[in-house]
Amino acid sequence: MGVEVSRLSNGLTVATETLPSIESVALGAWVKSGARNERDDEHGMAHLLEHMAFKGTKRRSAFQIASEIENVGGEINAATSVETTSFYARVLSNDVPLAVDILSDILQESEFDPDELDREQNVILQEIGAAHDTPDDIVFDRFTETAFRHQTLGRSILGTPETVKSFTSKQLHDFMERQYGAERMVVVAAGDIRHDDFVREVEKRLGGFRTKADATAPQYAQYVGGDFRENRDLMDAQIVLGFEGRAYHVRDFYASQVLSMILGGGMSSRLFQEVREKRGLCYSVYAFHWGFSDTGIFGVHAATGQADLADLVPVIIRELARAGQDIQQDELDRARAQYRAGLIMSGESPASRASQIARQLLLFGRPIPKEELMERLSALTTDRLTDLSSRLFSTKPTLTAVGPVGALVPYEAVLDALPGTEPAARRLAV
Known part of the structure; x- marks a missing residue:
């Protein structure tokens, strides 16, 4: 049947997809508001709000929220990203009305009880501490902070201990009222679901939700790039090398996704074969491309021991430069x-499918048929990917490293070694 979409009178978008042979339903509400929508004094509030979602409403205590959904064998959770916040559940089809x-x-009647808030703030402080003690987490936080310096897009979703502890119940209510409006939300279900029935359930409970929010658009992101190194007494070093990527809406977005797979998307990828298998310079290496609504970032993550650190980045740079010269059809x-x-x-997972539909609706205003995505992929050519590579890896790099990083090549040498600087490239050659 495909994806069916309806819009309620208050502007709320409701979408469903029936998945054959599935007896459960994944459903949720996605809001076009995340960490980058926070003001400077609200750093970490979107994430805290997600934590507080299940801590009690005017009709239910925290225990009642958990027990009611688990009494029917269901599960409920929430998530915060840079640009969205989601509240979702998975239940058997007969229990969809309860989940809705x-x-x-949660969306309309959350209390944000001060005692619950105090407990959850302490939980997040522990989460922040755990992230700081995990090098392969902290290196990515430093990576985005360096790539988008002094911008909300570059800030950690978790916030800081100082900001998180400062938030009050009133601030949480104010943030929710300012950010959450029906026109900025989608409610999606995938699995054993009938569209008309689901729309009626959502209309009954969210048809009166406020239409508009007072939120202003987030600051337009500007990729900056740069260098960050944190020397720690660890067994290995975590390295991320990145460049300005592509936003969801631009022509090169899907090409960038495919390029990341060619370079570091599996055991047969160029970086895995050259850096790990042939040279043994690291125990982990992969490439990624993250798209946002107005920008993106392309990166390579590697983890290695101190002895191989000096050789690692030059080999990675050489492989990136080679992608701008030749990519094979196979x-x-x-x-x-x-x-x-x-x-x-x-698409075979109801939860994944519901999330994908929600993301497409928030970004593009419509679900993207699988056939259309396949057509975009089919249109890619090796010439287009080599051209993209040469442009992508000519932007100012972002290099972050955590661990015993004393032997890491200087940032200036990385700049010189990128395409267009032959002498320095020879100097870094391995």
């Missing part, structure tokens, strides 16, 4: 197959 009622209760075909398989496999 609980989610709508590499493109393999990456396309990986992407296609990932889409199909994720």
